[in-house]
Amino acid sequence: MPVLAQLAAAGSEPDGLLPAREQMAFSLGWHIVLASFGVAFPAMIFVVHRRGLVRSDPTALGLARRWGKVAAVLFAIGAVSGTVLSFEMGLLWPGLMGRFGDVLGLPFAFEGLSFFVEAIFIGIYLYGWDRMPPRRHLLMLVPMIAAGVFGTYCVISVNAWMNMPTGFRIVDGQVTDVDPWAVLLSSGAVLQFAHMWVGAFMLVGFVVAAVYAAGMLRGRRDSHHRLGFTVPFVFASVAAVLQPVLGHVLGMRLGETQPSKLAAFELATTTEQPAPLRMGGVLIDGEPRAYVEIPKWGSFIARGSFDKPVRGLDTFPAADRPPVNITHLAFQSMVGIGTLLAVAVVIFWVARWRGRDLLEQRWALLALVVAGPLAVVALESGWVATEVGRQPWTVFGYLRTTEAAGSNGWLWLVLAVTLVVYTAMTVGAVVVLRSMTRRWRAGEEDLPSPYGPQLADAVGSDAVAADAAGSHPSGSDGGGAWRS
Template sequence: MLPLIAQPAGLLPAREQMAVSLGWHIVLAAFGAAFPAMIFVMHLRGLRGNETCLRLAQRWSKVAAVLFAIGAVSGTVLSFEMGLLWPGLMGRFGDVLGLPFAFEGLSFFTEAIFLGIYLYGWDRLPRWLHLWALVPMMAAGVFGTYCVVSANAWMNMPSGFTLTASGEVVDVHPWRAMFNGRAFLQFAHMWLAAYMLVGFVVAAVYATGMLRGRLDEHHRQGLTVPLVFASVAAILQPVVGHVLGMALGDIQPTKLAAFELATTTEQPAPLRIGGLLIDGQARGYLEIPRWGSFIARGSFNKPVQGLDAFPAQDLPPVNVTHIAFQSMVGIGTLLALAVTVYWVLRWRGHDLIRRRWALRCLVVAGPLAVLALESGWVATEVGRQPWTVFGVLRTVQAAGDNPGLWWMFSGVLVVYLGMTVGALVVLRSMARRWRAGEEELPSPYGPAPEKAATR
């Protein structure tokens, strides 16, 4: 049994600051990964003759620019936090993790460049060349997301280095670390989650407008296109999540035990819905026999190790991990069922867009998708504790011993609050002016556009 390690003074503020920063930034990162593809489809529909879609693509590109601007600030904060808050991680494993972070920076600049070309290319570039300016932007957003997720996947399944008896990191292979065994599946899970979040949030915005009586083509297109993306992602997500989770029993058995609220090893293991761990006992749950083994191990007979099989100092915060995991799964399942019912009824001739109860459900789906994404990251990060690099580096070893981090955390809270308020004010102002008929919002610089003959 390993001896307990004293907690450094910087551990708690580092955890709090990282939780706020990552939880706030991940929503913007989702828009960076998924929103360009939706703009591309909308623009393509516009070039094929639908002027409403073309106008929506132009508006969405301006919204994307606002979100990208504040995402650049929050992403920069996160990049500095990795070194300032976790010196034990970056000082020791910087050579291993440096490659995906370097590529993520290049992806960020590529996305920024082509977003600028697309924004200022309206009525200046040839029609189809302007559309294809979105493709590098889409690719950069996807690859940048992969780079960040691969670094997190490496923390869950470290590879690409050798640890000597003295704890020194040698024989570093950055490419092997970047393309570790969990990276692709974890990326696919996050990628689908991004499309779910963006699709449902954008659809919720237009569903709100329709509830207020704006039943025009503009709102129908603005709701339908993102809902298609969200629906496909919501239906595929449980499959990817199931495949991703089946390996937890071999890779991170403590996280799996917390997910399943398994206090003892059981074969076959039941599925426990709800419940909490109180005084070492699981209480208040609904039990479904054998389904725990199937969901966790892909078989109705395989065992699931219980919490009692591991030392107490190696266990994650069980209740937080369990609740976050079940919230993610529950919301994801609910959204998948809802969109399946929606499209089946629409296929059978029911125009649900004109039903107020259906629009209310779409309004609620937006916040639920955000909550599902946040819950998934809480389950992933908290469930890995007490390790920063699973089985190799404990979180208390990764943190610094600087109590002054509380001041830094306070400053970050002020900055993030200011960005939130600023983004809401700008986006609401843009929406209000668009409703008033002001399509050409003024630019801070650049020549006045010359209307091309093709328009």
């Protein structure tokens, strides 16, 4: 809905609706990047740490140690934003939680438990360097990986339920026969999580690889930067190739589950059989404008067949149609960027297979640096398409967003405070990470951890002396070797 129309309709909407939408969009859009790191980054740390142990590779061990500290900083900030989100569900959407809280309680409870497990083991991993047997220390990453994946699955299952409700019945206006396990185990939750899980590896892989590509642009072409680029880029490459397939499988369900969202995705004003694929374009005065049309491919992408129809927006009441232009452009941005990144990684690896190292080309490094922000835009666009495309429903077909919101006009103040807090956290994260980077470049590999146990307390003064001498007692993982 255009902004002026929103303002004109404000008198008939709850006072808390617009600030609730703005705050939810901002906090979710901010948090999803950190959540992606919680899902994907521990797996990348595991790979480089294991490489360091198996191959006695000091570069890989050093990289794992650095990445572990970065993960801890991002986790700490993500813990704040995640806690804010948990309160926002009840504060911003009392109509949702008041009516469907029994349905959603179990997934949120499991997500909370997963968060605590992840917090415990990231602490053990961070302080376990030179204090635990090497392979046991490596295994501390496994619960982190599992907890991050399971916690994210629980949250995604709630969002999937909002798109494809299940696990309850409405009897005389009351929610009955609640089955919270149906929320967790629905096929929609599995598919949507797979899409998000792979998207997280795309985002983190391209972003981390972009950091090291930027370093190589500045002439830092040592083994540290090459390994730091290669590991996340391999993850990102696999994810970029898989993502279009998963997105296609997930999207084919929309014709039955959310046909109004599909119509907005395809910019289909009327039912067409077969439907064309419209690339670009916006809806002006109810008609699609400024687009390129490819016959029949809209039906294939949306329905998996060149002959099936795509239902048009005119078959839905005006009150049930999503904001078409935002939904369509966000969907096209996600698909366009995702396709571009998939093509780019194929070109990179084909060139490498043919003996050409694109990391030696300045234009290729510039493209790899740009790929990081593009991956973030793709993920954010996907969530905009998902959430805006579900409107005007919070629970599709059961609860409208106007019914889910409260009447608290003072939520504008909460939004202002949230913007200030999140801005401060962003600035703090940048300052801390840049400070860590500068000190690493200056040779300070073993950065102090505030309030952490002293090395002497854990392994004794003999181990400290051995570390200073460049050797390690039996049972050490050789962490001091990569300092030289």
